[in-house]
Amino acid sequence: MPISFPPVRLGFVPANRAGFSDSLAAAMRDEAVEAMQKAGIEVVVPSPQETKVGCVENLREAERCAELFRRADVQGIVVGAVNFGEEQAAAWAVRQARLDVPVMLFGCQEDGVLRRGMARRDAFCGLLSIGEVMRQIGVPYSVAPRPILFPRDPAFAQAVDWFARVCRVVHGIRRARYGQVGTRPDVFWTCRFDEKRLQRLGPTTVVLDLSEAIAAASALADSDPQVQRTISAAAAYADASGVRHESLLRSAKLEVFLRRFREEHALDALAIQCWISLERNFGVCSCTTMARLGDEGWPCACEADILGAMSMHAVMLASGRPAALADWNNLHPEDDELVNLWHCG
Template identity: 25%
Template sequence: MLDYKIKIGLVPERRFLPGPKRTGIFNPDYAVANKKMVVEFIEKNYTGDNTEFINIDFLNDEGMLYHIDQCEEVAKYFKEKDIDAIFIINCNFGNEEAAGKIGQMIGKPVLLWGPRDTIFCEDGTRYTDTQCGLFSISKQLKRYGIPFSYIENCNIEDKAFDIGLRQFMSVVCMVKNFYNLRIVQVGTRVKPFKSVMINEMELMEKFGIDIVPVNMAEAVDKLNKIYNENIEQLRLDAEEIKKRIDTSSSDELLEKMMAFVYFYQQIDKENQASIISTECWTSMQLAFGAMPCLAMSILADLGYLGKRLYSISAYRNVLYRLYRSTGQYDV
């Protein structure tokens, strides 16, 4: 089954300067004001049934990261919360050392952004100098070899911010679900379909994608048991289908088609499958006397994903679209 729920750790940060509190540029009060404004805006406008934001208010009175010594505590907290990504929010010039370290320790997708400077001295001095800090942080992330997404230095109400954050949320959903997929493979590739050949070892080594085979003999055995032991329920299901679909199929054929629904649900549960890739011809007709095409449609309505003709590559593309839309794309 698909999981569209994501958790994003918010990492507001500021510059650390030892000694007396600054009164001009890098005055922490302005960074704290930025932090409060940004975090409140994000939590109010982007929290939803499938999206949760985890802040670091536990860390100190400011709820901000400003020293590399704090990274271990923040990383531990985020791992306990099982976050799927972090959003580094530059509230003034920031701290590139701490930002790079937290990105490295978390090992999840990273988004970088900071709000535009809004308060200036008469001589043009900026109190926060956010954009310059973004240059430094992005360079440090590159040095650590950390892939990251970036939203241009803009106001939080700007369209660029909205587009950037929503795109990142989609990426987080894709990354979370793509790695370590379990794909149940029923049967083998159909002989003429060279276009759907895959490298199973490469999928495992590069992405942790596990192909779980169910051979056709085992599949037919399960189908026959379901058909013989649940015939009364299958007849009821077939009658219900007749009310919804104009069909000229025989009752026996419809009942066998409905048996596929229970079969795929069973192997999905037994194998903790993310998705099911199945042969649909010619073995199914020869061995069981029906095809699973109708069952695939019914299962899709129930939230399962199944792909006929053993097209695992095509299935990955469907998953990309589903996760990119965080479940709102109607496949």
């Protein structure tokens, strides 16, 4: 099932240059804004009342554009060379916004084969200059797969959709809060991570000893309405005819506790210790609970694998669908393209 996210909010710098046609620049600005809005993007861009024809041509207009971006807290910035594009102004708008968000560049195509006396954009040259100045000031950027095109082209919508997904991932991960319940099994070095270094990237880790989770889940009454509703939902989620009621009850209590833990700490994803402590000390695995929560848009990784949970979170943000974390267990002995995947989460 698709997962609903708020629209991505992108700042747009329509880079103009004196000496080129303002009307051509304005037409491409408007076409780009319309195309991004049709793609479901919330666009923040100077209006024609704020800058000349709503574009950015000089440092004063760049400052005004940057202020709009800061105030709106945009999640990414698209720089479009609507003609040659003033590279200093375009770069200044990005730099002065001081948001450290992803940046994508593109340039606008000519209206036809160039002829003497015909108004032209020279956006390809401008795009190269803008990219070079971005490099000089230390701003990393992406370029649309087709760097010179009309915003009405399907390729532009595809590039904007890709970029919006990148921005959603970056925005979501930098502000993420991940729950870690328990510790990894000692032999699973693949699950190791550095909590402090991860924090420098943005995500916060909220830790809880597995014994506390087990105690809290065990303390829930069998008759708790939320527990009973969870049992019914789990039985409808998958065939539970061969599962003992006691196991369903314990799984439901674990799920109810984890949901409350998530709400209390505003968690975006979870990594929980399962094998083999949960089985020995609580009598159930976490697989069904993790799968149900993941399908609802709350990624869950097993073995306290925080980096795995973060990867699931990123995939979910990018795809708009639930993410799964699997082990690549076996390659088929005859078909090199066939693999057996298994794991929970």
